[in-house]
Amino acid sequence: MNVEIDQSDARSVLRLNEERIDAHNAGELKNSLLNALEDGCRLLIVDLAAVHFIDSSGLGALLSGYKNANLRQARFVLTGLQARVRSMFELTRLHRVFEIAEHVGDVVVNP
Amino acid sequence: MNVEIDQSDARSVLRLNEERIDAHNAGELKNSLLNALEDGCRLLIVDLAAVHFIDSSGLGALLSGYKNANLRQARFVLTGLQARVRSMFELTRLHRVFEIAEHVGDVVVNP
Amino acid sequence: MHKNRFTLDLRVPGRTEYLSLVGSIAECVAQRLDHYRGDREALAFHLNVVVTEAVGNAIRHGLSEHQQSRVRLCIEVRGDELIIEVHDRGQGFDLCSLSEACPDDLDEGGRGLFLMRSLMDSVSYRRTRAGNVLEMRKRLR
Amino acid sequence: MHKNRFTLDLRVPGRTEYLSLVGSIAECVAQRLDHYRGDREALAFHLNVVVTEAVGNAIRHGLSEHQQSRVRLCIEVRGDELIIEVHDRGQGFDLCSLSEACPDDLDEGGRGLFLMRSLMDSVSYRRTRAGNVLEMRKRLR
Numbered sequence: 001m002n003v004e005i006d007q008s009d010a011r012s013v014l015r016l017n018e019e020r021i022d023a024h025n026a027g028e029l030k031n032s033l034l035n036a037l038e039d040g041c042r043l044l045i046v047d048l049a050a051v052h053f054i055d056s057s058g059l060g061a062l063l064s065g066y067k068n069a070n071l072r073q074a075r076f077v078l079t080g081l082q083a084r085v086r087s088m089f090e091l092t093r094l095h096r097v098f099e100i101a102e103h104v105g106d107v108v109v110n111p
Numbered sequence: 112m113n114v115e116i117d118q119s120d121a122r123s124v125l126r127l128n129e130e131r132i133d134a135h136n137a138g139e140l141k142n143s144l145l146n147a148l149e150d151g152c153r154l155l156i157v158d159l160a161a162v163h164f165i166d167s168s169g170l171g172a173l174l175s176g177y178k179n180a181n182l183r184q185a186r187f188v189l190t191g192l193q194a195r196v197r198s199m200f201e202l203t204r205l206h207r208v209f210e211i212a213e214h215v216g217d218v219v220v221n222p
Numbered sequence: 223m224h225k226n227r228f229t230l231d232l233r234v235p236g237r238t239e240y241l242s243l244v245g246s247i248a249e250c251v252a253q254r255l256d257h258y259r260g261d262r263e264a265l266a267f268h269l270n271v272v273v274t275e276a277v278g279n280a281i282r283h284g285l286s287e288h289q290q291s292r293v294r295l296c297i298e299v300r301g302d303e304l305i306i307e308v309h310d311r312g313q314g315f316d317l318c319s320l321s322e323a324c325p326d327d328l329d330e331g332g333r334g335l336f337l338m339r340s341l342m343d344s345v346s347y348r349r350t351r352a353g354n355v356l357e358m359r360k361r362l363r
Numbered sequence: 364m365h366k367n368r369f370t371l372d373l374r375v376p377g378r379t380e381y382l383s384l385v386g387s388i389a390e391c392v393a394q395r396l397d398h399y400r401g402d403r404e405a406l407a408f409h410l411n412v413v414v415t416e417a418v419g420n421a422i423r424h425g426l427s428e429h430q431q432s433r434v435r436l437c438i439e440v441r442g443d444e445l446i447i448e449v450h451d452r453g454q455g456f457d458l459c460s461l462s463e464a465c466p467d468d469l470d471e472g473g474r475g476l477f478l479m480r481s482l483m484d485s486v487s488y489r490r491t492r493a494g495n496v497l498e499m500r501k502r503l504r
């Protein structure tokens with residue numbers, strides 16, 4: 001799994017450089033998210049701008065990150081959803097669960 | 112087979128509106144070419160600008176048109192070859208057989 | 223592509239690295255349904271999703287240790303009906319006992335069949351002597 | 364996609380309307396060879412060509428009237444070798460008796476095998492009891 005992490009005091013941005021998230025790499029995504037949260041960040045932004053396709057196991061991996069962030073009282077935000085990816089959140093109603101912003105720059109750090 | 116014919120006194124232009132020419136539609140292409148030549152045109156320009164892919168049976172259909180044009184002392188010119196299509200002519204050395212021009216407009220009508 | 227008939231019968235190893243390939247093959251099929259009047263891009267995406275989910279399940283839940291671990295995928299168009307079959311050789315399961323509702327917001331799993339049911343007109347699962355078959359149908363309008 | 368192993372086993376009806384589908388499936392395979400260092404676009408195009416030619420021949424020359432008229436295509440990667448097989452059930456032919464040279468300029472046919480030989484490292488054709496197999500190999504560098 002090709003991820004890029006950009007950490008600062010205020011937030012970590014995890015950029016997913018994969019066109020496709022499915023059962024083949026969802027486990028790795030889950031681990032990457034947990035690692036990023038274990039580093040103690042308060043706000044984790046997961047940027048999906050490169051992702052064209054996500055299946056239910058990819059959504060499950062993101063949910064696992066979201067729940068882990070909640071436990072640690074960290075904020076978990078998704079950005080850069082392409083139309084097909086967004087429609088997967090809508091079909092499964094997970095767009096109501098996640099905090100979703102258009103661009104990384106749109107996420108206000110201390111709201 | 113989706114072809115568009117634009118006829119004038121000086122020349123006929125047969126525009127092939129198919130992305131792909133293979134054994135499935137090569138027979139139809141051959142017939143379209145023969146029909147155009149039977150209409151008595153002196154110069155037939157076959158514009159391949161829409162074609163992404165051509166196989167050996169497509170090349171064979173064009174050769175059949177070329178030979179038929181020769182018999183009738185008509186000129187037969189190909190235009191609009193995309194890179195992949197051009198490479199098929201080069202692999203089979205047919206670029207030396209056909210008269211090939213870049214655009215329809217490049218074909219000088221009475222050379 | 224011929225108006226009313228189409229069949230494709232595909233076998234790939236039962237490993238998740240093949241999911242992207244079977245998904246894109248399903249997209250190829252949709253792109254070639256010349257006579258489909260609806261949104262072909264959307265259909266292609268939806269077939270990618272349901273095939274990925276169904277083949278993913280066959281790999282995760284449906285592989286038997288005794289058999290060569292291959293998954294068989296058939297895609298067929300009959301008249302205006304599209305039929306997708308995914309064959310597995312595992313223990314099988316009872317589709318009717320699964321709720322048709324969307325799983326709870328925080329459940330990590332269980333959205334595969336929900337998606338297949340949402341995007342296709344019908345989903346069924348049957349056990350046969352030769353193995354199990356998940357069948358999904360969709361009317362192409 | 365896994366570095367050194369890949370297999371796909373596909374059966375489609377023996378009708379020319381399937382050529383574009385098998386060609387684009389071959390392109391999909393090439394696009395997914397993550398470890399190929401060469402020009403993947405060119406490889407995809409060349410696989411589209413050779414698969415179209417080989418399956419086209421199996422349809423034109425290799426269908427038997429007695430058998431269900433399906434064509435089987437296998438694509439396999441073993442180590443750094445790509446192997447494509449096209450199975451037919453027809454009379455077969457003697458590949459060795461065909462000239463390897465490019466056909467005469469004005470011949471309308473006979474360029475299929477020339478293209479397969481030009482774009483792949485080796486092409487062979489064997490008759491087995493279960494039918495005939497055209498095999499093409501290419502080293503992936």
Ligand SMILES: Nc1ncnc2c1ncn2[C@@H]1O[C@H](COP(=O)(O)OP(=O)(O)O)[C@@H](O)[C@H]1O
Pocket residue numbers: 056275279280282283284310312313314315320330331332333334335336
């Ligand atoms: N091919 C199959 N063989 C056996 N069990 C299956 C199969 N497909 C699905 N199931 C069962 O149905 C359940 C729900 O499947 P699904 O909605 O795709 O969610 P998930 O796979 O994420 O659990 C699975 O957890 C599994 O128990």
Ligand SMILES: Nc1ncnc2c1ncn2[C@@H]1O[C@H](COP(=O)(O)OP(=O)(O)O)[C@@H](O)[C@H]1O
Pocket residue numbers: 167416420421423424425451453454455456461471472473474475476477
């Ligand atoms: N699968 C096959 N079964 C029987 N004969 C074949 C097969 N493939 C090729 N041939 C024979 O080899 C010849 C050369 O094939 P090819 O170079 O592809 O050109 P074409 O198909 O245009 O004649 C064919 O004309 C045919 O006689």
